[in-house]
Amino acid sequence: MSGFAALDVCQSVRDDWPSRKKQIRMTTFSELPLSPALQRKLAADQFVNLTPIQERAIPPALEGRDVIGTAETGTGKTLAFLIPLMETLNQEPARHTVALVLLPTRELAMQVHEQYEQLRTKAMPKAALIIGGVSEKAQIQSLRAGSGLVIATPGRLQDLINRNFADLRQVKLFVLDEADRMLDMGFLPAIRRILSTLPRRRQTLCFSATMEQSVAGLIHDHMQNPVRVALGSVLKPAGTVQLRAYEVRPGEKLDVLRQLLYAEKGQTLVFTRTKRGTERLAKELVRDGFAAAMIHGDRSQSQRNGALTGFQEGRFQVLVATDIASRGLHVDDVAHVINYDVPKMAEDFIHRVGRTGRAGLQGRASTLAAGAEVLELRQIERTLKLKMERLKSDSATTGSRRMIQNTLASRTLTALPGEVFV
Numbered sequence: 001m002s003g004f005a006a007l008d009v010c011q012s013v014r015d016d017w018p019s020r021k022k023q024i025r026m027t028t029f030s031e032l033p034l035s036p037a038l039q040r041k042l043a044a045d046q047f048v049n050l051t052p053i054q055e056r057a058i059p060p061a062l063e064g065r066d067v068i069g070t071a072e073t074g075t076g077k078t079l080a081f082l083i084p085l086m087e088t089l090n091q092e093p094a095r096h097t098v099a100l101v102l103l104p105t106r107e108l109a110m111q112v113h114e115q116y117e118q119l120r121t122k123a124m125p126k127a128a129l130i131i132g133g134v135s136e137k138a139q140i141q142s143l144r145a146g147s148g149l150v151i152a153t154p155g156r157l158q159d160l161i162n163r164n165f166a167d168l169r170q171v172k173l174f175v176l177d178e179a180d181r182m183l184d185m186g187f188l189p190a191i192r193r194i195l196s197t198l199p200r201r202r203q204t205l206c207f208s209a210t211m212e213q214s215v216a217g218l219i220h221d222h223m224q225n226p227v228r229v230a231l232g233s234v235l236k237p238a239g240t241v242q243l244r245a246y247e248v249r250p251g252e253k254l255d256v257l258r259q260l261l262y263a264e265k266g267q268t269l270v271f272t273r274t275k276r277g278t279e280r281l282a283k284e285l286v287r288d289g290f291a292a293a294m295i296h297g298d299r300s301q302s303q304r305n306g307a308l309t310g311f312q313e314g315r316f317q318v319l320v321a322t323d324i325a326s327r328g329l330h331v332d333d334v335a336h337v338i339n340y341d342v343p344k345m346a347e348d349f350i351h352r353v354g355r356t357g358r359a360g361l362q363g364r365a366s367t368l369a370a371g372a373e374v375l376e377l378r379q380i381e382r383t384l385k386l387k388m389e390r391l392k393s394d395s396a397t398t399g400s401r402r403m404i405q406n407t408l409a410s411r412t413l414t415a416l417p418g419e420v421f422v
Contacts, residue, residue, distance in 0.1 A: 027055060033062060034083070035090050037121040045119065051076035056229040058083050061205055066226035068219055069207045075231070078115055081175045081205045086116070088173045088203075089124045089148050097128075097143075097168055101151045101175040102194065104182040105324065106131040106301060107308060112177070113151045125149060130166075132156040133301030140165050154182060154190035161197055168197045179208035179215050195222055209351065237350060237386070240357035241337075242364045245377060245388040250370040254284065257340060260366060261290060261318060266335025267311065270320045271352050273341040281340060282320040292318040295325050326351040334358075339367040342376045346383040 026032055028049055029042045050058070053071040061067050061084035071077060085099050092098040103109045113129045120126075125148030130139050132155055143150070143166050150157070150166070160166045174195075176182070182191060204223050208215050219226060237243060246256055261268060272278045275296040282294035293307035293316040311319040319325070320340075326348060334356045343349045349367075356363025367388065369377040381387055 025055070026050065026059065029083075032058060032083070034087060035121070037123065038083075038086055038090065038119070041119050041121060047079070051080075052231050053077055053229060054080045054083070056231065057081075057205075057227075060227040061203075062087060064203055066204045066223045067206070067229060068223065068226045069205075069229040070209065071229070071231040077177070077207045078112055081177065081207065082112070082116060082119065084205065085149070085173055085175060086120065086124060090121065092148065092172070095146050096170045097147060097150050097166075098171060099149045099173040099175070100168060100171050100194075100198070101149070101177065102154060102157070102182070102191065103151070104153065104178045104185055104187065106133055106153060107295075107304065107325070108178065109151050109153055110305075116149065116151070127151050130157050130160065131301075133304075136160070143167075154187040154194065158190040158193050161194065166197075168194070169199060171198050171202055173203045173205070174198055176204070176206045176218070179206050179218065181209070183215065183218075191218070209347075237353045237365070237384075238357045240362050241353050242362070243353070243386070243388040244364065244366045244391055246366065246368050246391050247374050247377075248368055248370050253340065253368050253370055254281075256368055257281075257338060258288060260336070260338060261285070264336050266333060267314065267316075268318050268336040268338060269311075269325065269334050269355050270318060270338045270340050271326065271343070272320060272322060273344070275322060277341065278320050278322055285318055285320065290318050291316045292320060295319065295321040297322065297324055323348055323352070326355070333361065335363065337363070337365040339365070342367060342369050342373040342380070344376075346380045349380050349384070 029047050030039065032039075032050075034042075053069060053075045057067050057069050057077075057080040061081070069077060069080060081101070085101070088099055101109075101112060103112060109129060109131050113127055116127050126142075127149040128139065128142035128147035128151070130143070130150055130152035132153060136156070139156070140160065143160065150168075157166060161168070176191070182188075204226070206215075206219065206223065206226070248256055257270070270281065272281055275298050278294050278296045282292050285292040293310055295304050295307050299307070307316070307319060310316045323343070326343075337353050337356045339349070339352060343352060353363075353365035356365060367377060377388075
């Protein structure tokens with residue numbers, strides 16, 4: 001059976017399962033059949049209403065069904081798999097690894113780990129965080145101690161499996177998050193190696209922003225009659241995001257960016273295409289007096305952690321990043337996403353702008369296009385079947401340089417040049 005045939009099977013299950021379960025539809029966390037301790041934790045953290053993906057994915061997962069979920073970014077997919085996982089851990093001893101969560105990036109793995117530790121009850125084991133870019137000593141110790149839950153990126157986990165430090169033979173629940181992203185990053189061999197060590201009789205939850213042939217192949221090979229939960233269009237930005245575009249001359253980009261940043265009171269995430277471009281732009285913004293930090297693939301883990309933590313805590317107004325931050329970066333209340341460079345693909349655009357307007361909040365996304373990027377921007381619009389609001393650069397940059405000079409002269413700078421290297 002082909003991957004597309006597998007999707008057809010998922011489709012039929014998806015259409016049938018909800019109709020059989022309408023009589024027990026649940027819309028709040030308190031209605032879910034969860035342990036009292038977990039219910040108290042959720043209530044204390046003010047989790048009340050289920051998002052649509054949680055409403056559709058959690059009940060079959062709690063019944064032990066395999067689930068494949070696709071939905072727009074920022075819709076609450078993390079809790080859609082953490083809740084069933086935590087219920088499984090609540091019923092299992094922590095002498096061996098019972099659950100495994102596999103994610104594409106260190107940042108996403110750390111944020112899932114943080115969410116789990118925030119919600120776990122005393123009866124649940126601490127999670128082992130297995131990621132690259134940091135010392136493996138503590139990770140090996142946690143695996144040897146028999147962590148009930150392992151949250152990992154594929155490369156580091158595969159390495160520890162190959163060296164016999166990780167025993168996954170008793171895993172009962174496996175979660176594959178951002179599956180399409182992991183395959184795009186070349187992790188398919190590592191994923192297949194990890195899957196080969198898991199028991200065949202297990203529950204699998206797979207979440208993916210898109211349903212491509214390669215993802216369909218994984219579903220066919222490693223999931224048993226999965227319930228398919230597909231909500232909204234994964235190739236459309238969330239309706240809570242206001243989309244704007246500036247067609248500018250090449251020399252105007254930085255001035256337009258400065259104008260947008262001075263007009264923005266909230267936190268802003270700025271995307272560039274290259275690591276070198278990220279470095280140059282972040283340093284330029286610090287020289288202009290903005291509290292700015294940066295993230296890209298060549299930064300050490302401690303530097304990436306410092307930049308992300310500072311942005312989350314509000315110490316940095318601006319985070320300049322490559323597409324490493326377009327998925328797996330969960331920061332509350334990002335007011336504005338700015339595409340300083342037009343992304344290469346429409347899918348990248350969706351994930352970039354999905355960093356704002358999350359969980360029903362309003363957000364803005366601006367794209368700066370110069371030269372050949374104007375044609376690339378129009379191609380993205382055609383692919384996504386949308387039209388962004390166009391704002392002229394002349395009106396946006398009038399008086400920009402004068403305003404910047406006056407502002408810098410009249411204020412005390414809070415950002416020092418060294419901050420950009422966090």
